[in-house]
Amino acid sequence: MTEMSKIVRTITSIAFPFAMIYGLYVIAHGHLTPGGGFQGGAIAASACAMILVAFGSKWTLNKIKEKGLSVFESLGAIGFIALALLGLVFGVAFFNNFLTGSNFLFGTIPATGSGLADINTGGVIPLMNFAVGLKVIVGLFVIVLVMAYASTSFKEDKK
Amino acid sequence: MNVPDYTVALVVAVPLLGAFLTPLVGRINDKLRNIFVIIVLVLNAFLVFLLASDVLTTGIKTYVFGAKDLTYPIVRILFEVDAMSIFMAIISSILVTVAVIYSWSFMKENTGLDKYYTLILLLTAGMLGMVLTGDMFNFFVFLEISSIASCALIAFWTNKGESVEAGFKYIVISAMGALFVLFAVALLYGQYNALNIAILSNVIQYTFLDKIALVLLIVALAMKAGIVPMHMWLPDSYGSAPSSISIILVSATLASLYGVLRVIFTLYGNVLSVIANFDIPVNVIIGWFIVALAIISILIGVIMALIQTDFKRLIAYGAVAELGYMFLGIGTGIVALGTAYGKTALDGGIFHIMNDALDVGLLFLVAGAIYYATKETSLDKLGGLARNMKYTTVFFIIGFLAVAGMPPLNGFASKLLIYESTFQLNPILAIVAILCSILLLAVFVKVFYSVFMGPQLPKFKDVKEVPKSMLFSMGIIACIIVIFGLFPEFIINNLVEPAANALIGYSEYISQVVVGGV
Amino acid sequence: MIFNIPYIAVAALILLGLYALIFKRNLIKMVIGITLIESGVNLFLITLGYRKESIAPIYTSSPGGVMAFPVPQALTLTSIVIGVAVIALMLSLVMHIYRHYGTLDVRKVRRLKE
Numbered sequence: 001m002t003e004m005s006k007i008v009r010t011i012t013s014i015a016f017p018f019a020m021i022y023g024l025y026v027i028a029h030g031h032l033t034p035g036g037g038f039q040g041g042a043i044a045a046s047a048c049a050m051i052l053v054a055f056g057s058k059w060t061l062n063k064i065k066e067k068g069l070s071v072f073e074s075l076g077a078i079g080f081i082a083l084a085l086l087g088l089v090f091g092v093a094f095f096n097n098f099l100t101g102s103n104f105l106f107g108t109i110p111a112t113g114s115g116l117a118d119i120n121t122g123g124v125i126p127l128m129n130f131a132v133g134l135k136v137i138v139g140l141f142v143i144v145l146v147m148a149y150a151s152t153s154f155k156e157d158k159k
Numbered sequence: 160m161n162v163p164d165y166t167v168a169l170v171v172a173v174p175l176l177g178a179f180l181t182p183l184v185g186r187i188n189d190k191l192r193n194i195f196v197i198i199v200l201v202l203n204a205f206l207v208f209l210l211a212s213d214v215l216t217t218g219i220k221t222y223v224f225g226a227k228d229l230t231y232p233i234v235r236i237l238f239e240v241d242a243m244s245i246f247m248a249i250i251s252s253i254l255v256t257v258a259v260i261y262s263w264s265f266m267k268e269n270t271g272l273d274k275y276y277t278l279i280l281l282l283t284a285g286m287l288g289m290v291l292t293g294d295m296f297n298f299f300v301f302l303e304i305s306s307i308a309s310c311a312l313i314a315f316w317t318n319k320g321e322s323v324e325a326g327f328k329y330i331v332i333s334a335m336g337a338l339f340v341l342f343a344v345a346l347l348y349g350q351y352n353a354l355n356i357a358i359l360s361n362v363i364q365y366t367f368l369d370k371i372a373l374v375l376l377i378v379a380l381a382m383k384a385g386i387v388p389m390h391m392w393l394p395d396s397y398g399s400a401p402s403s404i405s406i407i408l409v410s411a412t413l414a415s416l417y418g419v420l421r422v423i424f425t426l427y428g429n430v431l432s433v434i435a436n437f438d439i440p441v442n443v444i445i446g447w448f449i450v451a452l453a454i455i456s457i458l459i460g461v462i463m464a465l466i467q468t469d470f471k472r473l474i475a476y477g478a479v480a481e482l483g484y485m486f487l488g489i490g491t492g493i494v495a496l497g498t499a500y501g502k503t504a505l506d507g508g509i510f511h512i513m514n515d516a517l518d519v520g521l522l523f524l525v526a527g528a529i530y531y532a533t534k535e536t537s538l539d540k541l542g543g544l545a546r547n548m549k550y551t552t553v554f555f556i557i558g559f560l561a562v563a564g565m566p567p568l569n570g571f572a573s574k575l576l577i578y579e580s581t582f583q584l585n586p587i588l589a590i591v592a593i594l595c596s597i598l599l600l601a602v603f604v605k606v607f608y609s610v611f612m613g614p615q616l617p618k619f620k621d622v623k624e625v626p627k628s629m630l631f632s633m634g635i636i637a638c639i640i641v642i643f644g645l646f647p648e649f650i651i652n653n654l655v656e657p658a659a660n661a662l663i664g665y666s667e668y669i670s671q672v673v674v675g676g677v
Numbered sequence: 678m679i680f681n682i683p684y685i686a687v688a689a690l691i692l693l694g695l696y697a698l699i700f701k702r703n704l705i706k707m708v709i710g711i712t713l714i715e716s717g718v719n720l721f722l723i724t725l726g727y728r729k730e731s732i733a734p735i736y737t738s739s740p741g742g743v744m745a746f747p748v749p750q751a752l753t754l755t756s757i758v759i760g761v762a763v764i765a766l767m768l769s770l771v772m773h774i775y776r777h778y779g780t781l782d783v784r785k786v787r788r789l790k791e
Contacts (some may be wrong), residue, residue: 034736070182077179083173087225094168095225095236117737135724143765150772185722296752303759307766314770320777321788325702327770334711334763335698342691343755348749349725395789590739 001148012054019047027133029113031122037129041136057148065111066145069138076135083124083131099123166206166224167238170248171288173203178280185273193263195527196276200259200283202253206285211245215657219671221293229672237560238356239293241668242657247417247511247655248288250516252408253639255283257632261524262403265531275315282308289414293672295344295426296354297416299337306383307334309411314401325399328392332382341375343372356426357672360665365430365441375446377420383415386486387456390479394463397475402527405471406520409478415511416485420662423493427664431496439554446494449486450584454591456483460470461595464602470529473606474522477562480599481515484508488577491584492659500583502551502659507576509662510655514561514569514643521558521636525551528625528633529610538609545611547622552611554633559607563600569640572647579677683724690717704771704781708764717761720755723748 003009025045031034052060084095091098100123101109110121119126166220167660177199185192214220223229224236240248266272285305292298294645296325310333314326327626344354346368353359363369378389393412423431423445431442460480467473486507487620495501529544532537545552564575582589624630643650661668690713697710726749732739733745771781776787 002498033482033735033764034733036752074179074182078176078183079177081176085176088168093223093225094165094226111437128483139160140761143769147769147772150776296755300755302757303763307759307762310766310770314773317773320774321775323770323773324786324789327767327774330763330767330770331707331711332699334767335714338711338714340717342721344751345725348722348752399789472697521784 001053001057002153003059004054008054010049015145016047016051021046023047023137024133027129028126029117029119030121030129030133031125033119037132038136040129042140043131044137045140045144049118049144052148053139057075057145057152059150064145066142068147070141073135073138073142075130076133076138079131079134083128087124090105097123097125098114099127147154160218162209164220164222166210166213167220167291168224169211170203170206171238172289173199173206174219174284174287177203178277178284181277181280182273182608185276191274192273195558196259197256197263198202199254199280200515201258201289203283204256207245207248207252210240211249214240214245215242215653219661219667220289221671224648226401228238229516230583235295236665237672238291238294239668239671240291240356242654242661243308243417243659244290244660245419246369246513246654247414248287249281250413250513251286251290251410254406254423254516255279256633257520258403258406259522260635261406261527261629262401263628263631265403265527265629266401268455268506269315269556271315276313278308278312278315278406279407282411286411287459290417291359293356294354295347295356295359299340299344300674302333302340302383303337303417305329305411305414306337309333309353309404309408312404313341313396313408314571315401315404316399319399321395324400325392332392335380336379336383339375341378345377346375352636355672357669360426361516361669361673363427363429365427365433365435369430372426373422373577376426377419380415380418380422381452383412383414384419384482385479386452386482387459387479390456390459394472394475397478397523398469398472402471402523402530405475405523405527409516409520412482416482416512420489424662425665425668431577436540439515440543442493442496444525446496448494449490449493450588453483453490454588456480456486457592457595458483461598461602464599468538470526470541470606470610470631471523473538473602474519474526477599477602478519480517480595481511481519481562484574484577484592485511485515487581487588491577491581491588495580495584496663500580502663503582503583503660504649505662507573507580507657508656510651511570511573511577513650513654514573514640517636517640517643518558518561518570521633521640522562524629524633524636525555526627530657531629532622533619538606541610541616542613542619543611543615544619544622546615547619548611548624549631550624550630554637555607555611557637557640559600559603561644563603564596565600567641569643660673680729681729683720687717687721687724690714690720702783704774704783704786705768707783708767708771711767712764715756719753719756719760722753725749742749 023040026040026043027037030086033128087096087098088094099105099107101107104125106120108118108120110118181192181196185196194563219241222238226235283302284307285308288301289298292301310326310330314323317320342378348354350368351359351362382389397408418436433441435441460476460483464473464476467476485508486512488504492501492505492508535541563569564570578589578593686748692711692718698707701707726746728743728745731743731745734744774786775781
């Protein structure tokens with residue numbers, strides 16, 4: 001992908017933080033409102049893809065190394081499974097929500113029925129959302145990046 | 160021997176965790192990564208064997224994810240392990256471990272091996288999850304995990320057009336099949352408000368929608384198992400994938416076959432004896448349908464194998480024929496449900512699952528070894544390799560005699576059970592099966608002469624025997640084949656009989672979850 | 678009658694998807710066929726969970742009343758996530774096929790013999 005015009009690049013630089021923050025918000029509120037790790041991650045990854053489209057694949061590949069990204073992807077997945085295994089260690093079963101009611105991180109038990117949301121609830125669910133979110137942001141971005149890179153190198157091959 | 164309940168979860172969790180740790184370990188050192196993957200898989204195989212010894216002595220084991228025990232209404236994921244599940248899990252873990260040891264030398268010159276091993280571990284988790292789960296939707300999820308991972312592995316040699324083409328064929332077939340499964344699950348869920356196999360099986364009514372769901376499930380899973388006429392993807396993907404992947408694909412296909420068995424015997428177990436249309440019981444209709452597909456598979460598989468010129472495609476068509484034998488035994492078992500020879504047929508079919516996995520797997524490894532040594536898979540160009548590759552020749556002889564069902568080896572033990580039981584159902588079926596088995600022997604004798612015998616070709620003068628890790632992995636499988644062939648009674652009594660009893664005795668499967676009605 | 682419209686849409690989507698998968702010769706269009714089948718199945722799952730005059734199952738400042746059943750929605754989300762992975766894999770394979778064969782026509786992409 002080649003670089004786009006200056007107007008597009010400027011607007012992208014302004015819009016990128018907003019899109020990113022919205023994605024992170026959806027991830028962080030996954031246990032309260034619709035959304036969660038995958039949905040928020042997809043939004044944030046589309047913000048990264050916007051950068052790629054506006055600035056071109058060459059510029060982006062100079063800034064970011066694909067190898068480094070895949071480490072984050074593995075870390076996200078490991079975090080998810082490690083939390084599930086911690087449920088076995090500290091709780092009663094694999095995937096057990098051992099943090100609810102523990103007065104620790106996200107440990108409050110919310111009141112039943114309709115009401116205002118309390119972010120300090122949900123136990124391991126928000127943590128798992130973060131892990132999944134990290135994996136999805138990086139994973140989707142890597143897919144788009146690799147596809148863009150492959151199509152550019154293909155065009156160069158033909159020339 | 161008693162093991163804690165959470166072993167069931169660990170069997171799937173260990174390869175999953177290993178899969179994502181592999182790229183991190185791979186950044187340190189390539190050798191360390193290979194050792195790490197082998198350790199993970201050996202550990203997992205050890206867990207599977209521990210679980211097997213427990214399940215076979217104390218009966219069905221259930222494990223609830225995320226809570227201490229079940230509460231109603233059930234929305235939790237449940238793993239339910241009976242003798243049939245553990246039988247398949249043993250096959251998968253043996254084949255995967257062998258394939259990874261084999262890959263050490265076989266894939267040495269490739270790049271991107273971090274991803275290769277990650278995908279193998281993911282595929283392992285998918286296969287084991289498929290056979291251990293007790294939940295229909297969870298089954299769909301693991302089916303998709305295993306098909307995505309195996310598609311990426313089939314297309315691993317992306318510098319070859321053929322591999323990518325085969326990978327695309329495979330992913331189209333498996334995506335469509337998995338969506339059919341999901342649709343069938345949705346049909347069942349909409350009617351009975353349950354996803355758990357045991358609960359569904361307890362309340363199933365055989366309504367019109369259930370019939371649609373049954374047809375969708377059998378067609379989709381049989382398509383993924385590679386039965387004729389839905390077999391066209393199988394020779395392509397087995398033939399184009401790296402040999403170490405072909406052997407894992409064999410066990411991935413068999414996991415889909417397990418899905419067919421689970422759906423017919425357990426999910427629809429309650430309605431199998433219902434008298435349906437035309438005053439014929441359901442089991443006779445399904446059984447004859449499967450027997451017909453099986454006979455076509457045997458015939459097409461053998462005939463297509465006769466005309467192949469590519470080594471690996473020929474073995475793949477042999478695998479199609481072998482699948483036909485399994486389905487023949489199982490179909491006969493369904494038609495004659497409740498009779499003594501029906502039980503024998505089911506035993507034969509289930510025993511043949513394990514034997515086919517080992518025999519065809521060994522042949523793929525031999526084909527891979529020849530490719531490694533000569534960079535050639537066409538039968539017309541190979542010749543006279545027996546002088547330079549003595550051990551590989553021995554392994555090939557063991558493999559093809561076992562596939563063709565020759566007496567001292569394991570293929571004979573299971574095929575004999577299938578022949579004698581199908582003869583009681585209909586003599587023509589047994590005669591066709593025996594004749595095709597002889598033809599299969601002829602096919603492989605031809606291959607043996609054209610590849611290993613004859614004068615030494617000048618361009619293969621400097622061919623060397625393959626590295627020790629490849630010989631070692633082929634040796635493991637050959638040993639298992641010979642041992643199974645010498646003591647078939649031991650395996651049948653300890654592994655196959657419990658598996659067949661678990662399939663027929665579906666009420667025990669239900670009673671583990673549904674206690675005194677929901 | 679009005680409640681049957683989603684089911685008709687499900688049937689239409691799945692049949693359209695199968696049509697595209699079987700009769701279209703462009704690989705990208707075959708991928709589109711798979712996504713159509715997938716949307717049909719997902720719509721079917723969602724429709725199963727709907728009750729008459731129900732609201733979305735969110736507790737945060739909800740007005741109260743009948744809620745739609747959330748389990749089918751969770752199942753659909755899982756299936757969507759899997760769908761993304763399948764589609765990404767398929768499209769990358771299509772790219773590789775185009776690189777090797779120089780075409781997307783299924784009649785010309787057949788280096789594997791019968």
